[in-house]
Amino acid sequence: MKILVVEDEERVAHFIQKGLKEEGHAVDVYYDGEEGGFYAEVNDYDLIILDLMLPKKNGLVVCREIRERGVSTPVLMLTARDSVEDKVRGLDAGADDYLPKPFAFEELLARVRALLRRRSEVKTSTLKMADLELDPITRQVTRAGKGVRLTTKEYSLLEYLLRNPKKLLSRTLIGEHVWDMNFDPESNVIDVYVSHLRSKVDKGHDMQLIHTLRGQGYILTDEAPFH
Numbered sequence: 081m082k083i084l085v086v087e088d089e090e091r092v093a094h095f096i097q098k099g100l101k102e103e104g105h106a107v108d109v110y111y112d113g114e115e116g117g118f119y120a121e122v123n124d125y126d127l128i129i130l131d132l133m134l135p136k137k138n139g140l141v142v143c144r145e146i147r148e149r150g151v152s153t154p155v156l157m158l159t160a161r162d163s164v165e166d167k168v169r170g171l172d173a174g175a176d177d178y179l180p181k182p183f184a185f186e187e188l189l190a191r192v193r194a195l196l197r198r199r200s201e202v203k204t205s206t207l208k209m210a211d212l213e214l215d216p217i218t219r220q221v222t223r224a225g226k227g228v229r230l231t232t233k234e235y236s237l238l239e240y241l242l243r244n245p246k247k248l249l250s251r252t253l254i255g256e257h258v259w260d261m262n263f264d265p266e267s268n269v270i271d272v273y274v275s276h277l278r279s280k281v282d283k284g285h286d287m288q289l290i291h292t293l294r295g296q297g298y299i300l301t302d303e304a305p306f307h
């Protein structure tokens with residue numbers, strides 16, 4: 081999943097970013113309300129973690145503005161400890177949940193999971209392409225009924241491909257969704273990961289599902305891809 085963190089305390093921001101990355105998410109961080117609000121609108125995130133007190137524009141204003149502009153991405157607001165007033169104002173502004181600071185990472189993670197789950201009731205059903213299956217709840221992947229063991233990043237990549245079946249996905253698009261905004265589309269990291277994934281998913285099977293469209297990107301399909 082792709083998550084936006086808007087938090088001006090660098091230490092907190094990096095702690096959140098590091099933890100979420102370890103969970104396999106792509107995480108972008110911005111340090112003020114203006115930039116955070118801008119990117120919340122232009123990029124397609126699965127979740128936004130928004131601090132309440134931010135320079136340039138506070139979290140309440142950011143939240144209200146993105147809602148007015150039609151962004152329906154779930155927002156988890158970080159508030160001051162036990163401030164009922166902050167909580168009410170956050171929810172009024174269109175936040176989906178709030179978490180008082182300071183918090184344990186496990187607590188943040190539980191809220192994140194709940195919001196992502198709520199966001200994607202549809203997204204929780206098993207993803208399939210031919211005899212390849214991925215269960216987003218158990219994170220189990222099988223091909224022709226046999227378990228496939230993937231690393232966290234390979235799993236995220238496969239999930240992204242399965243959520244966008246039969247669509248040509250450029251390296252830039254994959255980089256943005258599976259890595260993060262600092263990803264260099266010129267690097268060959270994606271090609272390397274796709275090649276690992278392909279050897280685990282397609283090798284030894286008659287039907288190849290992960291196809292390369294030279295110079296354009298990748299496509300997951302059980303039909304003949306347009307070469």
Ligand code: CA
Nearest residue numbers: 088131133134
């Ligand atoms: Ca702050």
